[in-house]
Structures are given as C-alpha cells and as structure tokens.
Amino acid sequence: MTETTRPLNFIEKLIKEDLENGVVPSIQTRFPPEPNGYLHIGHAKSICLNFGLAQKFGGQCNLRFDDTNPEKEDEEYVDAIKADIKWLGFEWSGDVHFTSDYFDQLHQWAIYLIKEGKAYVCDLDRDQARAYRGSLTEAGTNSPFRERSVEENLALFEDMRLGKFEEGACSLRVKIDMASPNMHLRDPIIYRIKKASHHQTGDKWCIYPSYDYAHGQGDAIEGVTHSICTLEFEEHRPLYNWFVANLPVPSTPHQYEFSRLNVNYTVTSKRKLKQLVDEKVVDAWNDPRMPTISGMRRRGYTPEAIREFIDKAGVSRNEGIVDVSMLEFAIREDLNNNAARAMCVLKPLKVTLTNYPEDKQEMLQAPGHPSRDDLGSRELPFSRELLIDESDFQETGNKKYKRLVIGKRVRLRNAYIIEADEAVKDEAGNIIEVRARIIENTVGNDPEDGIKPKGVIHWVDAAENVDCEVRLYDRLFNDPAPDAGGKDYMESLNPNSLEILSHCKGELSLAQSGIEDRFQFEREGYFTQDSRYSKPEALVFNRVIGLRDTWEKQA
Ligand code: ATP
C-alpha cells in the first residue's frame, strides 16, 4: 500500500478531527533528538511521523535538539543528525532550534515557580532522595527542605547558578505531591548542578534543566500543537501537563504517544550502538552493518525504501517487533525497479575460448535495465580470454547444477553460448583455467544445432575490466532479540557479518559510477560504492542486499 491509499493511523485521525473542529488552526510538530549519538532506524519512524504529519496536513515541523545533558552531547552529532534528516527527504521549518536556546526563559520560569511557592531547593543527596521518594506501593515522604521560604529558595537557587555548590549538593524540585501514585509527580527535580561545558552555551551555565521540565516548555515556546513521543513517556504526561498549567507559557501543547519501532536482529539504542563503535566492533557510526540512518545510507539503502518500510510498519500504540526482512524487502524491491544492471565477477576464474581468434574483439550491447529504457545500454568488450566466477564451473556437475560443466553448454549473459572442454590445474590440483569454445551465432540466438544451454552465468573480459573490492555484509547479530530481557548483545555478534573479497573484476561501466549510484550485479545482488573506502583508482563496493532472502534458509 502506498502512502496515499492506506487508511489514516490514529494520530492522523486525531489531527484531522482537531483541524475539522477548529481545536487548532494548523498543526505544528517537532522532531526532538538529543545530540548524543547518530540517528537509527527507530528515529526514522519518529522523523517520518512528525515531518510526514506536517506535510500531510499543511503544517510545520521543527527540528529541536533536546540538549540538556552536556556531558553526553556533541556538535558532531548535531551535524550528523541534520544531514540524516535531509537525506531522508525532509526539511525542518525555519531555523534549527535548541532547547538550550530557552535556558534563560526556563531559568526565569524556575524563579517564577519559586515565587509561586511551587519550587524549592532540596539538599537531600541521591540516596536520601531515593528513600524519601517511596515506591510504587508506598507513598513518599516530604523532603525536610520542602518548606523553605521563597526568599531562601531564591537565594539558594541563585547560589546554585553562580556555581557556589558542588555537583549533587542540592537541586531544584517542584512541589507537587509526594503521595501521588504517579512517581513522576513526587516533587521531581527540574534543575541539577552540572559543572560541564555545553556544546552550544559554553560555560554560561552550571545548572541544567531536566528533560521533563525543558521538553514541554520548549514545545509551548515553539507553538507545538501535537507533541508526539514514544509510549514510555505516557506516565510523564501528567507532569508535562502540570508544567503547562502552572507556568505562564505562550501556548498549550498536548502530548500523544505511539509505540517505538523495534526491529529484530538488531539493537536500537544509541548507548548500545555507541558501544559497538567505541569497542571497534564496527568501523564507525556509519558502518554499513549499523542500523543507523548514516549506516544504511553508506550500505546503499535509499531514502525511498526506508520511508516505504516505515509506512508499512504503521503507527499504533501496540508494542511489537518488526521483522528486519520487511526492511530488506523494501530495499530489494526499490533496487530491482531502479538499479542499473552490471556484471562483476567476485572470485575470478579464467576461461580461454580456444576457437575465438586471439586478435579479435567484439563490442556487445546489454541493456542498462531489463524494463527501464531510460537507463540506457552498456558496452561489453568480448575477446578470447574471459573471467567467470569460480563457483560457476565444475568439472562434473549434477542435475541441479545449471552452470558450466565439461562437455556441457552455458550461456554467457548478454553474449555467446559456450561449451567447456577442459579444466587446467596447478600443481596443487586447483583449477586455474577453463578451456572452452563459443558456439557460433549464439549472441541473442539459440544454437543452430538445437542443443540448448542449461543456465546463464555472468562474466567479464579478462583484459578490459575494472579491479574492485567487494564487501559482503550480513546481519550484525545472530540472535533475533540480541538485547531482550537484559541479555548481553555483545555475545550474539555474527562473526560472519563482513566478508571482504579483494580481487573482484567488474565490467567497464562501473568505472564511471559515483557514490550512491546503485547497481544490480547480475546474479550476485545489489551493490553501491562505499563512501568511506572507495576511490576512483581503487573501487570498493558494498553489497546492499542479496537478490533474495536467504537468511531463513541458513538459520
Ligand atoms: P535511544 O534510546 O536510541 O537513545 P532516544 O529516545 O533516547 O533513543 P532521542 O534522541 O531522545 O533518542 O529521540 C528523538 C525522538 O525519536 C524522540 O521523540 C523519541 O521518542 C524518538 N524515538 C527514539 N527511538 C525510537 C524508536 N525506536 N521508535 C520510534 N521513535 C523513536
């Protein structure tokens, strides 16, 4: 089902109603990443949802970096996140926003809450605060600092801001209800002391607002109408609403929750992905095996395929795990329709055509794509010495083996039918060459003697081809649920997730290709140049995905 024909999801329905009933004149959404890692496939869902809703209903979507944890954040992540969103095909409205843009306002509002008698500086340390907090079955106890005077609180909060206290010495909390069944309403902390430089505000602050305090107010400042987040924030919603109701904010945003995207055979947590990078399990955040947007991009995925997959996965409040083969299907289908065809021999074996003149060369033509005339055609030099893949020749085959066998015929893709006569071996008994003959007049024709070949194999000319390296990827984890139930995902790494073949030979058309051009290497799969390692003088291709799903059979 394409985006235009599928039924509305529950958030789309709700927005449609809000617009029809005049609850809001137009919608404003936001995508609020924390710049503490690269975006992954789960974030793609939130991006497609938030930007997609704005597109669909003629509204706006902001990009806001939720940057309230300076120690874990970095400008590198800010830049990478912006690039990923653009590559996925979305544009944020106006300038990029940062929660840190609102630190002055948030600080003013904290003072406002103190003056209203709704916030206080608390000196309980972490362990004491935990004990006072109570549990799910027991009410908490009021902090002994809860009844400090407004003046005292104002003075202490100012001293916190001026850096007069050590980290952890005190915090600013809002006064709600220590007996609330919702733990988030038990006087949550809204400011902590953190003597850390911030990537946007430098050393201006040594107190930082909590996520819960900052997020909703950022929404209110930006006029966000529908603040859409994942289900784990459902319990925070009463607190979100408490802030909006108790502060003089310029608008009234509402929070709605949907279920996270979980995909099997992978992990989607920035912390876990960072560990894979830090421990060099992968070569970078954009390693082609990573479920990051930049990793999928380097691997050769298209933004269209990712968007299609996200759309098919749907938006709901039901927790579930999506099969990664659905994502693989989306990219395979896209590339089948759109990738130019080429031939590339991954493990070359020489074939000498004994009845083909040594000084002869023909230029054969092949279509760029079987059904896409707009992808033009390719020229394939053909001469006495060719290369085929090692696996496409056996001295004696069996019925199932439809490739080249001594005494049997095979068609060379886009070229002649040949018949093998002899295998030449080295001293160790390895086959190093096949001697064969062409069957005359068989380019585009059946043989005149009526003896048809059993199969078709790919090839390149032995003299005129392009040297390249090919990288075959497989899933990074062997376990369908690598981190379920607190399992150590590092223990289910697939040792065969990367195989490098260094002596591959591709057809000449590949020399003209650029980064992000994608090909079907006939009979091998879909490939694209690796943006990190490929150089014009030394091409490196990544396998995006095989021609068909072979994982189920292997597993
Ligand atoms: P992670 O657990 O990977 O660190 P996060 O939620 O902490 O993710 P944020 O940068 O806060 O990362 O996420 C930005 C937005 O993307 C949030 O609104 C968040 O709810 C959403 N998001 C994160 N992961 C997923 C997911 N798996 N599916 C859908 N939305 C997600």
Ligand code: MG
């Ligand atoms: Mg988060």
